[in-house]
Amino acid sequence: MAVNAPDYRLDVTELRIVRAISDAGSLTAAATALGYSQPAVSQQIKRLEHRLGVPVVERVGRRMRLTEAGRVIARHAAAVATAIDAASGELAQLAGLRAGTVRMVGFPSASPTVLPRLMDRLASAEPGLTLTYVEAEPPEAIADVRADRADIALTFGYPGDRSDPHGDNARGLDAELIGHDELLAVLPAHHRAARGRGPIDIAPLAGESWIAGCPRCRGHLLEVCGRAGFVPSIRFETDNFVAVEQLVAQGIGVATLPGLAVASFPLLPGVVTRPLPSSERRAIHAVSAGGAGRVPAVASVLGHLRSVVAGLTGGTAREN
Known part of the structure; x- marks a missing residue:
């Protein structure tokens, strides 16, 4: 048979x-x-x-x-x-x-800053387009695009990061650099380094107690301080941006935060930010599946996303 x-x-x-x-x-x-x-x-x-x-x-x-x-x-x-x-x-x-649904995933400090402005632009320019959004750190966000759980991942990477998510993790995907986000020193208003407006050197802060942020931000803090010749004495760790500022305001320590994190809520009284050198900025990427940019709805979101990020990352150091 x-x-x-x-x-x-x-x-x-x-x-x-x-x-x-x-x-x-x-x-x-x-x-x-x-x-x-x-x-x-x-x-x-x-x-x-x-x-x-x-x-x-x-x-x-x-x-x-x-x-x-x-x-x-x-x-x-x-x-x-x-x-x-x-x-x-x-x-x-x-x-x-130009219609359809676009699934986006982005890092936490983009949620209160980039996302509202992006939604506002889309509502005016692309009323037939629906955007969904989930919050995730860069490695998980890139994995979501690879697994077809998302169309666009808004991600970041720090200079010198040994585990940059835009390396092997993004192989075969389209990763477009769309902006740079300043890294800011977060200081008590009475701190000697809080005076002035230009970029500051982190080396004079070697003797301070430090408040570290999210795991990736903590890793970059160690890298930055290591290049300046010291190991930071980390007293507290939290990925809550408001908690970081509260601790700094109480004089418990100093910290670094990305500009978008600082811009996500009003700066607390008694806290001042100063930019670190531009070489420490984090790079912001839009990651999508290969060829996804030819889908009109995805291309439209990417275009508006570029404009929103460019408008937000021009200068974020502020003081009360």
């Missing part, structure tokens, strides 16, 4: 179903996410497995998970989906359409 040879050709529906199972963890949840019935998804998987000659899903306890063959399909599904969306977008652009 003749046995049919495996057929490894895939169609778009199969790719989307396998990808949905990978994300949702069950046939039922995948069907709900795609708007299909559970029996329809089950039948589609059975036909796919029969054609390939290998299982695509397997049951482990109460959960459904992908086999190795299923994981291969899911890994390529995101790139295929992006290419299809790009083609659809270019066709829509020919018809003069």
